[in-house]
Amino acid sequence: MTTARRPAAFLDRDGVINIDHGYVVRAEDLAFVEGAPAAIRRLNEAGYLVVVVTNQSGVARGYFTEADVGRFHDHLRAELAAHGARIDAIYTAPHHPEATIAAYRADHPDRKPRPGMLLKAFAELPIETRGSFLVGDKASDVEAARAAGIPGHLFPGGDLDAFIAGVLALATTNPVFGEDR
Ligand SMILES: [Mg+2]
Incomplete structure (x- = not known):
């Protein structure tokens, strides 16, 4: 069985999907x-694979597992499903160079600003580059x-659905969008 490749919308988690407390x-x-939720549903309906890429140094710091x-x-997935929205994959980077837990003490290639999680997704999922x-709320996301060779958009806060609608409009109206690498 062949799987048609689709473009991916990579989303940071904290500060983009959920409020970053x-x-x-x-x-x-x-x-x-x-x-x-509306933004993710919009991406689902537009045919994007929705892939969350999130640094979670709280694991390295021993705050949680x-x-x-x-x-x-x-x-998170269940709450989104209640809104008719779906995340296709989630990649987590639990490491930190100054981790209190030795097993997670690393300047790991998955930890943003390094592109490891995105490259892993490209290798594992049927993604059309x-x-x-990507949409993130920090310079390290962009x-x-x-570094992974795709455009990154800095979400300044506000309504994510309106922001994503703008990104999709840009992608549709400018055929070379995303090729400037
Ligand atoms: Mg964030």
């Missing part, structure tokens, strides 16, 4: 950024996108 991991601390993060992501992009 700092080391969010408890279900009760999930609060969506305005328009986030990878299993805790996984449980939070199950909750052309037309793919830097990771650039």
